[in-house]
Amino acid sequence: MKTFSLRRKFFVLITIGVLVINVLLSAPQKAFALTNKPNIIFVLVDDMDADTINRNPEKYAPRIKSLLLDRGVTFPKFFVNVSLCCPSRTNILRGQCAHNTGVLTNSLPDGGFQKAYAKGLEKETIATSLQANGYRTALIGKYLNGYPDTAPNDTYIPPGWTEWYSPMENGRKKYGNPYSQFNYTLNKNGKLVKYGDKPEDYGTDVYTGFAVDFIQRSAKDSKPFFVYLAPFNIHGPYTPAPRHEKLFPDTKAPRPDNFNEADVSTKPQYIKHLERLNQTQIDDVDKSYRKRLRSLQSVDEAIGKLVDTLKANRQLDNTYIVLTSDNGYKQGIHRISSGKQSAYEEDIRLTLVVRGPGIPAGKKLQEQVGNIDFFPTFTEIAGVKPPAFVDGRSFLPLLMGTTPELPKWRHAFLVEHKQNQKRRTLEDRIGLQDRSELEDRVELEDLSELESLRKGGQIPNIPTYQAIRTEDYTYIEYETGEKELYNINQDPYQLNNLASKADPTLLKQLADRLSRLRTCKADSCRAIEEEPFTP
Numbered sequence: 374m375k376t377f378s379l380r381r382k383f384f385v386l387i388t389i390g391v392l393v394i395n396v397l398l399s400a401p402q403k404a405f406a407l408t409n410k411p412n413i414i415f416v417l418v419d420d421m422d423a424d425t426i427n428r429n430p431e432k433y434a435p436r437i438k439s440l441l442l443d444r445g446v447t448f449p450k451f452f453v454n455v456s457l458c459c460p461s462r463t464n465i466l467r468g469q470c471a472h473n474t475g476v477l478t479n480s481l482p483d484g485g486f487q488k489a490y491a492k493g494l495e496k497e498t499i500a501t502s503l504q505a506n507g508y509r510t511a512l513i514g515k516y517l518n519g520y521p522d523t524a525p526n527d528t529y530i531p532p533g534w535t536e537w538y539s540p541m542e543n544g545r546k547k548y549g550n551p552y553s554q555f556n557y558t559l560n561k562n563g564k565l566v567k568y569g570d571k572p573e574d575y576g577t578d579v580y581t582g583f584a585v586d587f588i589q590r591s592a593k594d595s596k597p598f599f600v601y602l603a604p605f606n607i608h609g610p611y612t613p614a615p616r617h618e619k620l621f622p623d624t625k626a627p628r629p630d631n632f633n634e635a636d637v638s639t640k641p642q643y644i645k646h647l648e649r650l651n652q653t654q655i656d657d658v659d660k661s662y663r664k665r666l667r668s669l670q671s672v673d674e675a676i677g678k679l680v681d682t683l684k685a686n687r688q689l690d691n692t693y694i695v696l697t698s699d700n701g702y703k704q705g706i707h708r709i710s711s712g713k714q715s716a717y718e719e720d721i722r723l724t725l726v727v728r729g730p731g732i733p734a735g736k737k738l739q740e741q742v743g744n745i746d747f748f749p750t751f752t753e754i755a756g757v758k759p760p761a762f763v764d765g766r767s768f769l770p771l772l773m774g775t776t777p778e779l780p781k782w783r784h785a786f787l788v789e790h791k792q793n794q795k796r797r798t799l800e801d802r803i804g805l806q807d808r809s810e811l812e813d814r815v816e817l818e819d820l821s822e823l824e825s826l827r828k829g830g831q832i833p834n835i836p837t838y839q840a841i842r843t844e845d846y847t848y849i850e851y852e853t854g855e856k857e858l859y860n861i862n863q864d865p866y867q868l869n870n871l872a873s874k875a876d877p878t879l880l881k882q883l884a885d886r887l888s889r890l891r892t893c894k895a896d897s898c899r900a901i902e903e904e905p906f907t908p
Contacts, residue, residue: 412591414584414599417698418604418606418607433669437676440677443735446737446738457714462603463484465748467748469745470898477789480519501533509535511598514601516603519542528565552609575615576605588679606671633650650705693729695727700721702720741844746765784903790838793834838850838852848872850884
């Protein structure tokens with residue numbers, strides 16, 4: 374009996390051993406090995422204000438809620454230096470304020486891809502820093518407005534990117550319009566590929582597929598990766614995937630206190646000249662809002678696919694997932710039909726959420742962070758020192774709960790804006806009634822605004838300004854000489870401009886801080902931001 378028992382145990386052990394060996398031999402082992410450095414997935418949504426995912430995330434963004442908001446850290450006070458696509462994306466790539474990048478608008482002479490390329494800004498970016506330190510890098514989706522106009526060729530790929538999947542934004546008659554999500558041309562690693570109008574050609578689904586494939590291949594090779602995924606959602610014309618076209622039929626845009634504001638007597642002139650929105654204009658705001666929510670659904674699904682891919686390749690616990698937007702967006706706020714670029718909360722304050730190793734779940738942090746902070750944060754995650762020109766600061770210590778003493782953190786954030794001279798000049802010359810010439814000459818970015826104007830919408834051309842956002846105040850100085858001051862804690866919807874009646878000492882403090890921040894560089898930016906305000 375004893376001999377039989379030993380033989381039986383031996384047989385069982387041999388059988389188990391054979392099964393384990395078979396599993397090990399058949400499994401793609403490299404797919405299950407953690408990369409030697411943390412991975413980073415950066416999802417940059419287009420024109421998504423904070424309210425879009427905060428208003429009812431269970432209904433409008435269920436995967437973003439369950440997989441990111443509930444599993445990571447949220448920064449409700451995340452701000453952008455410029456509330457406009459190309460300058461903001463340049464802020465991100467360079468970690469610099471717009472007055473240091475020189476990219477202030479979406480097109481020449483003050484911005485666009487053309488300006489970034491001419492200034493050589495692409496030679497040192499997040500991508501070049503990470504790639505030089507062993508990361509595989511991929512940009513998938515929207516790059517800089519006007520890309521690749523003025524580059525040596527139409528298949529130009531900027532430095533630092535291991536793989537590249539970005540659609541053409543110049544030559545619309547030849548290459549199509551990627552904002553429409555169909556009938557666009559993609560630069561796929563140096564080869565131009567045209568996509569049509571079939572459901573499977575939907576832009577965000579295509580970009581998500583490239584991201585999934587890139588993650589799988591990088592994980593199998595045990596290589597750390599940086600994915601910069603930038604869908605064109607939820608930017609106008611707000612095209613949803615066909616499967617989402619009929620969702621939310623009764624939803625209306627939010628009606629906060631500053632919606633179709635009744636009294637604008639203390640506002641600057643560009644607001645004062647606006648009439649209150651009529652019912653037709655309000656109906657159009659609601660229609661556009663529904664389309665934006667429908668457009669968001671493919672982004673929400675993308676988050677689910679990214680997380681599933683990371684799980685399947687055993688990389689989820691070693692990957693930081695970052696979700697935010699390039700700028701905010703307002704619809705019906707302060708009598709404005711739609712748009713961005715102002716220093717109001719709807720445009721400059723966004724939601725930032727980060728999930729990853731060592732980050733607590735479901736926590737909100739109230740410190741001010743900004744889009745100039747991504748470069749130093751990502752390099753710290755990778756164990757790399759950022760270049761000396763970077764103006765931002767790493768918020769990784771905040772994520773990890775090793776926050777320095779608050780006086781050493783930011784107390785003011787700089788906001789900048791340059792008026793769109795191109796639009797103003799053309800409008801003055803050909804008028805608002807005849808749009809044919811204007812359409813041929815503006816950036817693709819602006820076509821949705823032109824369509825709104827054509828339908829009677831109100832979208833002002835905002836004068837140049839600089840502003841600061843502190844814990845308590847927003848203070849704005851326009852080149853027209855006008856000023857705005859709002860106590861955000863007491864007046865969150867920015868209805869009562871205090872600039873003409875505020876304490877002169879307070880105004881002097883804010884004006885002085887703004888004066889120094891508007892020309893700051895690198896270390897000086899951080900030092901000025903850290904100065905506490907005295908009562």
